[in-house]
Amino acid sequence: MLALIISIGAGYFFSSQGDDYSAANVQRPRPQESPSTNLSTPEKPAPDKPMSDKPAEVATIPQQTGALNALDLSLGNFSIDDPEDKVRQSLGTPLKTSTDSDGSTRLKYDALEIVLRNGKISALVSQTSAVSTPRGIHDGSIAQEVFDAYGTNYQSSSFEGTTLYEYTITSKNGTPCWLRFAIRNTDGRVDYISVRFVQ
Numbered sequence: 001m002l003a004l005i006i007s008i009g010a011g012y013f014f015s016s017q018g019d020d021y022s023a024a025n026v027q028r029p030r031p032q033e034s035p036s037t038n039l040s041t042p043e044k045p046a047p048d049k050p051m052s053d054k055p056a057e058v059a060t061i062p063q064q065t066g067a068l069n070a071l072d073l074s075l076g077n078f079s080i081d082d083p084e085d086k087v088r089q090s091l092g093t094p095l096k097t098s099t100d101s102d103g104s105t106r107l108k109y110d111a112l113e114i115v116l117r118n119g120k121i122s123a124l125v126s127q128t129s130a131v132s133t134p135r136g137i138h139d140g141s142i143a144q145e146v147f148d149a150y151g152t153n154y155q156s157s158s159f160e161g162t163t164l165y166e167y168t169i170t171s172k173n174g175t176p177c178w179l180r181f182a183i184r185n186t187d188g189r190v191d192y193i194s195v196r197f198v199q
Helices: 002-025 084-091 143-150
Strands: 096-099 105-108 112-117 120-126 155-159 162-170 176-184 190-197
Touching: 084 112, 084 120, 143 162, 143 176
Parallel strands: none
Antiparallel strands: 096 105, 105 112, 112 120, 120 190, 155 162, 162 176, 176 190
């Protein structure tokens, strides 16, 4: 009888020790780690925003349609009567600065030539095909695109191998202005675009 009790006790002892051992040493599956806390795999950087092919100064205001109005007196993101501060802050130092006979300041940049009078833009001239009007016309556009966008209510004249098509538009301050498209006679394409006060 005593031998039976000892045998059962010993069996219980070794059985309970075995349970403790297995509990201490059995590898339990780790909880699933979320991607945000998993430090072993670096997070992918956010993709870069696509960069514009155009310089900052040639961003264009929303596409203009309908009757001609003061918004059409723009090239890129600059318009007649915009303040000088906007030009300086957006474009920085010009490539060249000069003073006209009437005291206006002329600033030459890569894409635009800007004339300032009394601290405001009084004229804009396109320098490259990178700058467009609010109706999508730029250096190199064909003449028919100009007429489709602006109509045929223009004055025309000839000057040094080009035909000048000028549209009279009133600025936001009520001043009459000219929007000019100089079309080359050789290929019928826009040579330059200018916006200025009627003088």
